Amino acid sequence: MNKDFFAHKASHYERNQRRVTNVDNIAQTIIDHIPLTQTMHLMDFGAGTGLLLERIAPHAGKITAIDVSTSMTAALQNKQDKLACALEIRNINLEREDIAEQFDGIVSSMTLHHIKDVAALLQKLRQLVKTGGFVALADLDQEDGSFHTEDTGVHHFGFERKAIADMATAAGFKDVAVVDASVIKKPQGMFSVFLLVGQC
Numbered sequence: 001m002n003k004d005f006f007a008h009k010a011s012h013y014e015r016n017q018r019r020v021t022n023v024d025n026i027a028q029t030i031i032d033h034i035p036l037t038q039t040m041h042l043m044d045f046g047a048g049t050g051l052l053l054e055r056i057a058p059h060a061g062k063i064t065a066i067d068v069s070t071s072m073t074a075a076l077q078n079k080q081d082k083l084a085c086a087l088e089i090r091n092i093n094l095e096r097e098d099i100a101e102q103f104d105g106i107v108s109s110m111t112l113h114h115i116k117d118v119a120a121l122l123q124k125l126r127q128l129v130k131t132g133g134f135v136a137l138a139d140l141d142q143e144d145g146s147f148h149t150e151d152t153g154v155h156h157f158g159f160e161r162k163a164i165a166d167m168a169t170a171a172g173f174k175d176v177a178v179v180d181a182s183v184i185k186k187p188q189g190m191f192s193v194f195l196l197v198g199q200c
């Protein structure tokens with residue numbers, strides 16, 4: 001049984017302007033670093049309500065949204081007709097379930113810290129990307145645990161950049177780079193966000 005940690009947040013998730021601005025910054029960093037084309041079939045891992053994928057959509061042919069939370073993807077479903085590319089939504093827990101297809105690239109925003117075994121997940125993502133494809137994964141830099149003020153299934157207080165880059169290289173990604181993507185200003189402090197880029 002997969003717990004939906006976002007059931008109580010989904011209906012108002014996008015009303016948080018800090019959250020929207022953060023994903024704006026992440027999407028722009030992806031667009032700046034990855035030569036996206038409208039023939040690409042991408043995966044958005046932990047797509048949620050689709051904040052990231054709707055910004056990437058004009059640069060892709062199709063995006064498959066993977067998310068365990070049916071409440072978050074219900075909000076995404078409502079956007080389907082307005083998206084600039086084709087969309088497929090799959091409600092699966094990628095830590096536990098497998099996908100039989102491969103993608104030209106995988107994007108992700110603010111999901112890795114919800115994953116218990118990130119090394120294993122990166123190995124799975126590597127298998128899901130075609131040769132010549134990429135991953136572009138954004139998440140929090142290491143923080144003191146004050147970023148989250150409620151339990152949404154958090155397993156990591158962000159990541160140390162070298163450690164996650166080494167994990168990505170060990171998983172089989174090449175030319176791994178970690179760049180600045182965003183800074184989230186909260187009442188309790190400033191939280192920086194990185195984008196990890198790797199090639200296959």
Ligand SMILES: C[S@@+](CC[C@H](N)C(=O)[O-])C[C@H]1O[C@@H](n2cnc3c(N)ncnc32)[C@H](O)[C@@H]1O
Pocket residue numbers: 005006023045046047048049050051052066067068069072092093094095096108109110111114115
């Ligand atoms: C913080 S939200 C980020 C949503 C969106 N990417 C954004 O930036 O607005 C994390 C999302 O990852 C999803 N998620 C967490 N663990 C997952 C897993 N193992 N498999 C699939 N989705 C997962 C959650 O349900 C949630 O929608």
